[in-house]
Amino acid sequence: MTFEYCPKCGAKLVPKQIGDEGDVPYCDTCKRPLFPFSYPCVICLCVAEDGEVLLIKQSYGIIRYVCVAGYIKSGESAEEACVREIAEETGLEVRSVHFLYSKYYDKHDNLMLAFACRVNKAQPKLSGEVSEASWFTPDAAYDALFEGAYGRDMLQMWKTMSK
Ligand SMILES: [Zn+2]
Known part of the structure; x- marks a missing residue:
């Protein structure tokens, strides 16, 4: 996302030379640069002690198996976001x-x-955003995920890492 107006005070931003970054949109009222950024999200491969993987179906959008995912809140670490989203x-x-x-x-x-x-294996307690959650063996989880899903790459990587 690239800013044109200050998200805090609404002033029109002006270009300002900042070190090696070159011209950066700058708020002259708040005295701060507004660097372009992307929204950080976590995506979590939930693995139980027996190696099984939890996949969910969301209640909205295209209904298919996915991994738990969500936006990182301001003030939160990526790890804290994983713990919160899974809970x-x-x-x-x-x-x-x-x-x-x-x-x-x-x-x-x-x-x-x-x-x-x-994660500790247990019967999942679903939020309103989730319509279904099931445990899969890693191979079955791979098949349940769609082609190109992050979960597939994550499963492959986890397999290599946990050998
Ligand atoms: Zn401002």
């Missing part, structure tokens, strides 16, 4: 969080941060 959407408790990779997703201007999250 909100599935009620599951996270034991540990492992960074896998990041990827830019241009459709929604998102920086996707992919994590493998070890």
Whole structure:
């Protein structure tokens, strides 16, 4: 996202030379540069102690199996966002969080941060945003995910990492 007006005070931004960055949109009222940015999101491969993977179906949009995902809130770390999103959407408790990779997703201007999250296996408690959540073996999870899904890359990477 590139700013034209200050998101805080609404003033029109002016270009200002900032170090090596060149001209950056700048708010003369707030005295701050507004660097272009992408919205950071986490996407979580939830893995139980027996190796099974939890996939969910969202209640909106195209109904297919996906991994838990969500936006990182202001003031929150990526790891905290994983713990919160998993708790909100599935009620599951996270034991540990492992960074896998990041990827830019241009459709929604998102920086996707992919994590493998070890969770305590339990019956999921679904939020209103989730219509279904099921446990899969890694191979079955791979098949349940659509071609090109982040989850497929995450499964492959997790397999290599946890060998
Ligand atoms: Zn301002």
